[in-house]
Amino acid sequence: MVVEKQIDYECETGNYHTFCPISCVAWLYQKIEDSFFLVIGTKTCGYFLQNALGVMIFAEPRYAMAELEEGDISAQINDYEELKRLSLQIKQDRNPSVIVWIGTCTTEIIKMDLEGIAPRLEAEIGTPIVVARANGLDYAFTQGEDSVLAAMVHRCPNQPAKIQPDSSLNTFNSLFKNFLEPVKEEKPTHPDLVLFGSVPSTVVSQLNLELKRQGIQVTGWLPSQRYLELPSLNSTTYVCGVNPFLSRTATTLMRRRHCQLITAPFPIGPDGTRAWVEAICSTFQIEPQGLKEREAKIWTGLEDYLRLLRGKSVFLMGDNLLEISLARFLIRCGMLVCEVGIPYMDRRFQAGELELLEKTVHEMNTTMPRIVEKPDNYYQVQRIRSLEPDLAITGMAHANPLEARGISTKWSVEFTFAQIHGFANARDILELVSRPLRRNDSLAKSFGSNPLVRGNVMMDH
């Protein structure tokens, strides 16, 4: 049997469904506790946020729309004065440590000079204003976070703030340190390590702990829990990403702050987590301890899920840039990946991940999936129709229609919001992936598995 092992990249029309990148405010405002996100856009942006974020909108979120009206578009109203009025109102109502302005398609098209206005206004009102462009003209879904983090890089201090011994100012940090560090505090022998990517604080602790086991001390995270605690960055700092969609943040860290980037696969799945830890260890010339055994143990624990998934085929339509890492993990789980759709593929930033994908395909003796950049959802549905995969990982626009046609689906956005990093969360990924299969198996016993639409079920897209 001739097995295709080379990665085959294709590029389609870019006619695919994804979330607008402004959706990043949903998780970033929760992550950065002292922030306020102001999305400067139109009713369309607001409508998307309010519907996509569902109940969060009712919980007095730390984000809002600066809704542009006709006068703003036709430049009858002064942008500076308007933004000043709204930002002052936010400052008065919420007193955040930072206001993040999210530029949208509209501010792009009318060329509103947010980057120019922000520093002036910042000086005037005394609250830092970070500007990030997260528009649908340039970016997809999770790339919004990339924009925001890339903008935050410029705000990180050069040198670590002098922390007074026994300072009770920063209770959070000291609690955190007590938890992580042994009683006798040793200065790590390796250079500073800053991890970038927004993950929930439990995942932060888990990954910190994972590196701690190898004697590696994480200096800080971008983003930090609070804006005021952004890590220091300089040419001696090593940085490593935890998410595949952070290529501009990585570039900014290297070019603007001269940090050393550790290229690694991403800590998604036990295989990815191990490779990630190993890559960091090897940069610091540390021999990893017990990592292989740890990975093996996690896999053993996953056996009940793996039994369900082995030999099943999966099609990733692509919308959040996590696709390569997920596909690599699922191939390792014994699944057959038909296609990996992905909005944008940075082959340099994802180099470690792509290498691991090739290695995994080789070791599992399976075929290399097609990688389709900027996919076309219409053509993808045609391919799904001919391939009839056991599972399609897809956006919410296609999930119900595919289910009605007998294709099991999993919403891709759930992978963005669930905890999927590190050894401990591998189970959560498989819980998500296997849920439709388990559900549909149990339903098939009662209803059979015939499609729930009439006629030639795949033709009517």
Place this chain on the structure above:
Amino acid sequence: MKLAYWMYAGPAHIGTLRVASSFQNVHAIMHAPLGDDYFNVMRSMLERERDFTPVTASIVDRHVLSKGSEDKVVQNIVRKDREENSDLILVTPTCTSSILQEDLDNFVDRASMDSKADVILADVNHYRVNELQAADRTLEQVVRFYLEKAKRKNTLKTEKTADPSVNLIGIFTLGFHNQHDCKELRKLLNDLGIKVNVVIPENGTVTKLENLPRAWFNLVPYREVGLMAAKYLKREFEMPYVAISPMGIVETGNCISAIQKILLACGKKVDFERYIDEQTRFISQAAWFSRSIDCQNLTGKKAVVFGDGTHAAAITKILAREMGIRVSCAGTYCTHDAEWFREQVASYCDEVLITDNHTEVGDMIAKIEPAAIFGTQMERHVGKRLAIPCGVISAPVHIQNFPLGSRPFVGYEGANQIADLVYNSFTLGMEDHLLEIFGGHDTKEVITKELSSQDGLAWSPDAQSELNKIPGFVRGKIKRNTEKFARQNNLTEINVEVMYAAKEAFSS
């Protein structure tokens, strides 16, 4: 610029897409950046739609910004025409295309030369109209397009049907309980011996629009969408229309009477008065329910109503004149139709609120402290925060507002459903009664369990057994109120007398 957290009505293109995707075999192409196709998610999720939503985007990206989107839009239209074989492709501008100011009209002309489908550019301005207004306009635009086309081709059917018939205008996707209303209206019209000629846009086909003039009249159940099309048909074809929403017993009767008037004017001898009377008094339960003894408890209870014009006005009238409830404030976010709304509700409520700012509505509710709210999902959340029950009567809605079972708001069955909704939203009668006897809900001071046990307050056996007779769900509250009263009066033992003294003290 406006600082905004929430909006009641969506952007214009949503209205256009709702109309387009309600028709069969119509495809909408949005001229929009990546991520603006969120409509597909809403339709697929909220309506639990089994079919792919016939909406695609002609993506506006950097290249389009620099080079213009002419070829791309034209190609996308022609491609969709080939793939979908649609009757109509509706090109939908968004806020982005509004400011790009490209000549979309011209692209549409070019594309329509190469495609079998008809191609129309939706005539809506993002910055001038909202979702509902856009839907109204788009529906009229499509109707006009096909009737003019039929006129040119001489295929227009103008001879009236033999039996009385009606077009239902304005039933469409993502509408609040529209599917259930449509079924109920068909049943009602069937009872009256009126045939449904065409329903638009939901499930209609554009090729059948040329049959519209065959109906004797048009019925527009919701004021927000369909009125423009009905007015156009009146102007062009002298078709009368009824725009009384048959919501609630009285309005359903009014709607039927208006229909009767039209049929009589057409020379059809009909008498629906007996039908209305029979339905009102015996078939429908709502009128009897309002009269039943349990509903007395609702008399004079305060309510706040907020929603779209149609639903807020209808519910206000139902509460005030069919259930004896006092509507302290009735409001709508349909600011473009404020005058009509005021006129409708003025005599049925204390105050009218016209706003699309949800914080104003929230503040109004907090100020009035009604016993129940009837509003949108936003008011439901306000109610949660203030511990006031809320019945959802209007969009914007959640997936919960797309129930599987039949829940019409119109007609006589609709009146039953609304009565249930209203009744279940207020604290139930008996519970209410008991709460009132023993001091009501309004315990301002927080009295914890620890306090009452530490206080050394002793309950006499009599009082204890009296307390045990009170139903469990209010017992705790009554116990705390009585103990509060005892403490205020320096009493250490609670007997039956103290209990009743407490009751008196709290009810005075």
